[in-house]
Amino acid sequence: MKQKTLFYCTECGNEMPKWAGRCPACGAWNTIVEQPAEKAASKGSRARPAAPGGVRRACPVTELTSDEEIRFPTGMGELDRVLGGGAVKGSLVLGGGAPGIGKSTLMLQICSKLCEFSRVLYVSGEESEHQLKLRARRLHVDSPNLLVISETSLEDMLDSIRLETPDVVIVDSIQTLYNPALDSPAGSISQVKECTMALMQLAKGQGITVFVIGHVNKEGSIAGPKVLEHMVDCVLYFEGDRHTSYRILRAAKNRFGATNEIGVFEMQDEGLAEVENPSQMLLSGRPDDAPGTCVACVMEGARPVLAEVQALVVTTASGGNPRRTSNGFDYNRAAMLLAVLEKRGGLKVSACDAYLNIIGGLWLDEPAADLAAVVALASSYLDRPVPGDLVAIGEVGLTGELRTVSQLPLRIREAQRLGFRRCVIPAHRALDARAFGDMELLAVRNIGEAIRAALRPRE
Secondary structure, three states: OOOOOOEOOOOOOEEEEOOEEOOOOOOOEOOOOEEEEEHHHHHHHHOOOOOOOOOOOOOOOOHHOOOOOOOOOOHHHHHHHHHHOOEOOOOOOEEEEEOOOOHHHHHHHHHHHHOOOOOOOEEEEOOOOHHHHHHHHHOOOOOOOOEEEEEEEEHHHHHHHHOOOOEEEEEOOHHHHHOOOOOOOOOHHHHOOOOOHHHHHHHHOOOOOEEEOOEOOOOOOOOOOOOHHOOOOOEEEOOOOOOEEEEEEEEEEEOOOOOEEEEEEEOOEEEEEEEEOOHHHHOOOOOOOOOEEEEEEEEEEEEEEEEEEEEEEEOOOOOOOOOOEEEEEEEHHHHHHHHHHHHHHHHHHHHEEEEEEEEOOOOOOOOHHHHHHHHHHHHHHHHOOOOOOOOEEOOOOOEEEEEEEHHHHHHHHHHHOOOOOHHHHHOOOOOOOOOOOOOEEEEEEEHHHHHHHHHOOOO
């Protein structure tokens, strides 16, 4: 008798009775795989073990204690910032990033601090114990509380955890683990879900903090079904160009803190070094008196960050279609700002190629960067440079007006601390100029006034 099979989408985990070229749930192409139905059904229909003493009774919410979660430092201040103040005992943290970006380096590097007060078990399915020793020596990680093992079997790993009783477990990576009870290969949907569920039960049942490294697909998201991110407590993404030295850590999900914080690191010969002043790093190497560049100040959580917005506007050849390209800035918003610049600013940019780029690998999704983008585009079109000591902060509306943004005084003080002496702000927000010392506040009402205030004529 032929064994019955079901089909699964590798992107979202959707089940279907027959194969299809495109998943009806998430719309992804060529992501449908076939697996035995008995194995898939057994995962969701396992009998729950009976609780000792009978059925567990529900507890009224009024009788529950409101004790805060137990946090502990990881030794990396930037990582603690992204996690919301430190790692939480009994949490399951999933980290992803491109190959070679530094995920394993970051996890092994935090072991130096964690081993001061806890036992850490580092489980690697991609490297041998000898390779881990070589990397630990390079990172100056040397502690008897750091235990390493090269293992890919889920059952053997759980046996090692029961034997060693660690406080923190690091798994590198989840795609290399497999459960021998399943017929599917390691890295498949069923294996990833099964191994992640076992790690989640381990973290919640025994209070062990678990860090898991996950591979990413070509789109940049963590490989495997989307339900994998719903199962864990925190999802971290390690971003950056592997050919540059700077890395940015973001939280896409955090049950114990905010998700709008970032951590900035620099890859050096002896591991990752924290960058406590990312604004200075992002503005390093900025050209002097070059048209098409302006500085914006955005909020990454509670931290103001100054970023350089560069624009290039080139006249298109006769009969050609204008090209629009944006890197680190939303494409649709850039197109909207170009339309506002032509209609309300009087600059004929519709027949020009326009390129917008954010230096340093940042992604600016805050409206406060609108004014800097408009000023940079106008500067490139008019071929007139923006003064090097000027920063532009404000949101641009479709009528060309400038809207105020949140935490404006905090942004201005950050710009002042880094040496900027002029700041273009919306006129609707009344600020006491005396509170900012020698910082000159240029209050404008629309983009026309902003362009005239920001751009100086060529001498």
